[in-house]
Structures are given as C-alpha cells and as structure tokens.
Amino acid sequence: MPTALALSPHLDDAAFSCGGTLAQLAAGGWRVVMVTLLTASVPEPTGFALACQLDKGLGPEVDYMALRRDEDRAAAAALGLHAPVHVALREAPHRGYASAPELFAETRPDDTLADDLVPVLARLMAEASPDLLLAPQGVGGHVDHVQLVRALTAHSPACPVLWWRDFPYTVRHPDPKEPFRDALADLPTIIVRLSPDEEAAKHAACAAYASQIGFQFGGPAGLADRLAAEGARETFRLAGALPDGLMLA
Numbered sequence: 001m002p003t004a005l006a007l008s009p010h011l012d013d014a015a016f017s018c019g020g021t022l023a024q025l026a027a028g029g030w031r032v033v034m035v036t037l038l039t040a041s042v043p044e045p046t047g048f049a050l051a052c053q054l055d056k057g058l059g060p061e062v063d064y065m066a067l068r069r070d071e072d073r074a075a076a077a078a079l080g081l082h083a084p085v086h087v088a089l090r091e092a093p094h095r096g097y098a099s100a101p102e103l104f105a106e107t108r109p110d111d112t113l114a115d116d117l118v119p120v121l122a123r124l125m126a127e128a129s130p131d132l133l134l135a136p137q138g139v140g141g142h143v144d145h146v147q148l149v150r151a152l153t154a155h156s157p158a159c160p161v162l163w164w165r166d167f168p169y170t171v172r173h174p175d176p177k178e179p180f181r182d183a184l185a186d187l188p189t190i191i192v193r194l195s196p197d198e199e200a201a202k203h204a205a206c207a208a209y210a211s212q213i214g215f216q217f218g219g220p221a222g223l224a225d226r227l228a229a230e231g232a233r234e235t236f237r238l239a240g241a242l243p244d245g246l247m248l249a
C-alpha cells in the first residue's frame with residue numbers, strides 16, 4: 001500500500017488546504033498519515049500565547065492544544081484517514097513571537113524551529129517511507145509555515161512533494177504574501193478537482209476544528225463561503241514526478 005505523508009505546521013492546516021486530496025488518496029487505497037508538527041501543550045500560558053486562546057472564548061484553565069489535538073483526530077476521521085500524528089514542538093506564540101503582526105513578519109533570529117525540524121522530518125520519513133509528501137508553500141507568510149518550508153527544503157526529501165497553497169490565506173487577499181514564490185515558480189502546477197463526496201468530507205473535516213471556525217471565518221456560514229470560493233479544487237506545485245499509477249482528479 002503506498003503511503004502519503006501530509007506535513008502540517010498547525011492543527012488544521014492540512015485539512016484546510018488539501019483535505020479533499022487527502023480524502024481522495026485514502027479512498028483510492030493509499031495509507032494517508034496527517035502529521036502536525038507544532039502541537040505541544042504549554043502549561044499556564046501568558047501574554048500573547050494566552051491571548052490566542054482567550055480570543056477564541058477559551059479560559060486560561062483550558063489545555064488549548066489538547067482540545068485542538070482532539071479536533072484534529074475528528075478531522076482525520078472525517079477524511080477517512082488513519083489516526084493523525086502529533087509532534088510536541090511549540091507554536092510561534094510560545095517561541096517568543098509576541099503579537100499577531102510578528103507572526104507574519106520576519107522570523108526571529110533566535111527562532112531555531114527550522115533547524116529543530118530537520119531531524120524530526122528525517123525520523124518521520126524514515127518511519128513512514130512515504131511515496132508522496134504534501135506540505136505548505138508558505139502562502140500568507142506565517143512564520144511557522146515558513147520555517148517548515150525551510151526545514152523540508154533543507155532535508156531534500158527523495159520522494160515527490162505536492163506543495164499546497166495555504167488556505168485560508170489564499171482567499172483573504174487577492175495577492176497574498178508568498179515568500180517562496182520564486183523558488184517554486186518553475187514547478188508544474190497540479191490542480192485536483194474534488195468530487196461532491198470529497199468536497200463534503202473536506203468541509204466536515206474543517207468544521208471539526210470548532211475552536212477555530214469563529215476566529216478564522218466568523219462562524220460556519222463563513223467557513224462554507226470561504227470553501228466555496230476555492231471552487232471544489234486544490235492547487236499544488238509538484239516537485240518530482242507523481243508515483244506511477246497515481247491519477248489525481
């Protein structure tokens with residue numbers, strides 16, 4: 001059975017950006033593993049880190065990341081995937097980034113996440129022996145996404161990579177920040193068109209991240225509108241050649 005490994009910075013990125021493709025692969029007989037790299041619980045958060053959960057209506061007593069890991073399990077089930085993998089590295093608000101603008105600015109000089117991720121990625125790929133990777137392009141410029149792209153590029157994976165366009169940044173601005181646009185420009189574009197069942201599975205998976213829907217989209221109706229704006233398709237840049245026999249719709 002061929003294996004696809006989806007490498008998500010946060011607990012929602014893979015489902016938001018390529019959930020339909022993951023569902024399509026799983027339905028086609030692939031073993032699909034969704035890995036989220038920044039899922040560590042941090043006891044007694046303060047400052048901006050605490051604000052990131054308070055603004056979602058979650059009090060300081062809530063283990064925010066544990067809640068989100070449960071949401072991720074529900075999202076994976078909605079897509080028909082195996083249980084997701086959660087790596088206990090810290091999100092940017094727990095690495096010294098102290099405001100929302102800082103999340104989309106230059107990476108801090110003391111942020112070692114890209115270096116820290118390289119051995120983690122090597123271990124994950126040695127364990128899974130993937131035939132295909134799926135990973136973010138870094139559209140939007142979030143520092144966590146940028147650091148993952150840097151780490152994966154440094155690792156130079158042997159298998160092909162489908163670099164996804166990071167949703168919802170793709171629909172928030174007509175010309176979103178794309179720090180790796182030039183690096184990816186020569187790679188062919190792959191457009192995966194989703195069947196109604198795949199589109200429904202993606203919608204259900206995105207809705208499973210209930211803690212994020214109000215903040216990100218203003219509620220369920222906003223989520224539906226944003227997904228509709230994608231036109232039942234997911235767009236990638238392909239590094240390498242797709243595995244033999246893989247026909248993405």
